[in-house]
Amino acid sequence: MSARVNRLRRSTPALRLIAIVTSIALALAGVPLRAQAQANLPLIRDSEIEQLLREYTAPVLRAAGLAQQNVHVVIINDRAFNAFVVDGKRIFVNVGALMDAKTPNEIIGVLAHETGHIAGGHLTRLREELAHAQTATIIALLVGVGAAIASSRAGGSNSGVGSIGGAALTAPQSIIQRTLLSYVRAQEEQADKAGVKFLTMTQQSPKGMYETFKRFADKIEFQTKYIDPYLQTHPMPKERMEALAEIAKSSPYWDKKDPPELQARHDMMRAKLAGFLERPDTVARRYPASDTSLPARYARAISAYRYGDVHSALGQIDALVYSQPNNPYFHELKGQALLEGGHPAEAVGPLRRAAALAPNATLIRIMLGQALVATNQVKDADEAIPLLRTAVTREPDMADGYSQLAMAYGRKGDLAEADLAAAQAAFASGDYRTARDLATRAKTRFPTGSPGWVRADDIVTYKPPPGAKRQN
Secondary structure, X not given: OHHHHHHHHHHOHHHHHHHHHHHXXXXXXXXXXXXXXXXXXXXXOOHHHHHHHHHHHHHHHHHOOOHHHOOEEEEEOOOOOOEEEOOOOEEEEEHHHHHHOOOHHHHHHXXXXXXXXXXXXXXXXXXXXXXXXXXXXXXXXXXXXXXXXXXXXXXXXXXXXXXXXXXXXXXXXXXXXXXXXXXXXXXXXXXXXXXXXXXXXXXXXXXXXXXHHHHHHHHHHOOOOOOOHHHOOOOOHHHHHHHHHHHHOOOOOOOOOOOHHHHHHHHHHHHHHHHHHOOHHHHHHHOOOOOOOHHHHHHHHHHHHHHOOHHHHHHHHHHHHHHOOOOHHHHHHHHHHHHHOOOHHHHHHHHXXXXXXXXXXXXXXXXXXXXXXXXXXXXXXXXXXXXXXHHHHHOOOOHHHHHXXXXXXXXXXXXXXXXXXXXXXXXXXXXXXXXXXXXXXXXXXXXXXXHHHHHHHHHHOOOOOOOOOOOO
8 A cells, every 4th residue: 555655646746735735724614714804803892882783793693593693793893884694693784884884774674684594594504505516626626637647638729629637627627616606606595585584583674685786786887797606605786776676675574774873873883983993184084073962972072082183082982971961871982082082980980981871881891890909009909900800700811801800810919810910811712822821920919729829720721723823
């Protein structure tokens, strides 16, 4: 057997290369891709926006039978209009989609479409189809290489027969590519239909979904006019919109409008994103001083504290608080402005109020804990620790929460818990080497077998999955 392998390697070295490259592609097509998707993306976290998106998706997920699957929306700091799914737990949506959608119904329609992908099991089926396509590609390449070698031996490079081998290499791959893309286009059409179905079941209009997709279909129609429709991952704009219009316009809820209070919250979300993410001059053009609406004042107040004088911005924020004293996010904004302006002790009060008004907002609790730790007072560290422990229990992947917890324990001189929390922060960030080093030190400070020792040992003995990004 060894002799046969050696002969194969000498006569057809290209086969080894193809097999190695394909095995790497198959390895990278699995779970590590999902793990890296969030780690490499510029994510945005905000309690107010996340709560609104939860309310947008909750009825749609119930209609899709996914209420118990803990699906949540992840916000990406990208101005392009886009949304996608990579697993059955997360819907990724770009800031651009949130800011461009003028009504709740528009973004709910996009979320309903993505829910259709999850409910249809499209990601799992696509991976199976991709694995099948990769296997077919391997076979096609092997056959093509064999044909190329045989033709070169039979006629030489000038015989003209070698071109047959080249065609054997490219033709099967083209067919496989077209087949796979056709499969993806079919999934998009299925997600459209499922999205309309979920909206109808929840008595919501599919008009926003249709108009959003129509708006962007019109933009790309000219670009795709001269492109082979069989080489597209999405159905061609005209065909897709015709199919979507047929089912969407038959909905009994086609003309139903969003509730005014939901529209108001949607407008506040868009204003908040503009205030935090856009330049002051852009905010001023979008929300001029002549606009006295609450969203406009919100955007200008945020922009003022981020790019201007904190004390002058506080006047605008206080006016917001006065207009809606029970709005937790106005109190959160005041606390954030004070904290980032170097006044942590003054930030504690507004953040306490925000946490009381929104008791399930983990991010607000972490910010309150940060303000308490920043006062450098042991008594404040005592208050911060239970807040932060609750926060990281709810969201164990929050590195910032662990970092603040480590500092709180450090204020008290509890070095064992400080090292453990710092190790957990590094672990949550994907810095496995630092996490391992800190956890190793934490183990020496805890009694052997104690709960802290066990948690530290879990980090020390953890083996990152193949392909996971390690910082060594």
